[in-house]
Structure formats: structure tokens, C-alpha cells
Amino acid sequence: MKVKDVEKKADALLIENKRLVDREKILEMCVKKVESDNKSLLKKIEADQTEIDILKVKVAELEEEKARKDEQNKYIEMKNKELEAAKALK
Template sequence: MRVKKVKSDNKSLMKKIEADQTEIDILKVRVEELEEEKARRDEQNKNFEMKNKELEAAKALKEHELYMMNKVLENMLGKSVEQLFEEIAVEEIRMKR
């Protein structure tokens, strides 16, 4: 009787081991999928960072060009661009009145 009980317990434990092993295998596959997804996203992030640096460099260049154009205008007109903007704004207000 005792041998039968041990054999029965052994069978149930073997089934549990098989079920656990199946779950472990499923989790291993899921981990691999997540690692692949992480690698893909890391690569995508690198690409975004490179694109961001390119855009920042282009923005800095445009800002410098705008600054230089303002300096050229100020030099040609003999007044600062801000001063000219203020004069134009005052003129527009006078015209509206």
C-alpha cells in the first residue's frame, strides 16, 4: 500500500515537474522575444539620437545664419533690428488710430 502511495506521489510530482518545465520553456522563449525587442528599440533609439543631433546641428546653423543676417542688416541700416521693429510697431499703432 505504501509503495502504491509513493508511486502515485511520484507520478504527480513528475507531472508537476513536466508542467513546470513547460512553463520554464515558455518563459525562456518570452525572455528571448523581450531581449530581441529591447535590442531593436535600443537600435531605434540610437538612430533617433543621431537624427536629433543632426537636427540640433542644423538648427544651430540656421540660428547662426539668422544672427549674421541681422548683423548685416544692422550694419547696412545703421540701426538695430529690434529698434526698427519698435519703430514699425509704433507706426502701425499710429495708423490704426
């Protein structure tokens, strides 16, 4: 009777062990997929950061150009006022 009990327990342990091994394989596959996804996301973040840096440079260039044009506009407005004043005096 004891041998049968031990055999049953051994069989149950073998079944449990196989279940755990299968579970471990599934978890390993999940970890590999998450690691792969993580690598892809890191590459995307790097590419996005590069694009952000490029856009920051473009924004700075556009702001400089706007500042130059604003100065030009102020100069032109002053010249127009001078011309209008000179015209009014005539």
C-alpha cells in the first residue's frame, strides 16, 4: 500500500513538474517578446529624440528669421513715417 502511495505522489510530482516546466517556457517566451518590444521602443525613442532635436534647431532658426524680419518691418515702418511726414510738409 505504501509503495502505491509513493508511486501516486511521484506521478503527481512529475505532472506538476511538467506543468511548471511548460509554464517556465511560456514565461521565457513572454520575457523574450517583452525584451524585443523594449529594444524596438528604445530605437523608436532614439529616432523620435533625433527628430525632436532637428525640429528644435529649425524652430530656433525660424525664430531668428522672424526676429530679423521684425527688425526689418520696424525699419520700413519708420521710413514710411518719415516719408509721410516729409510728404505732409510739402
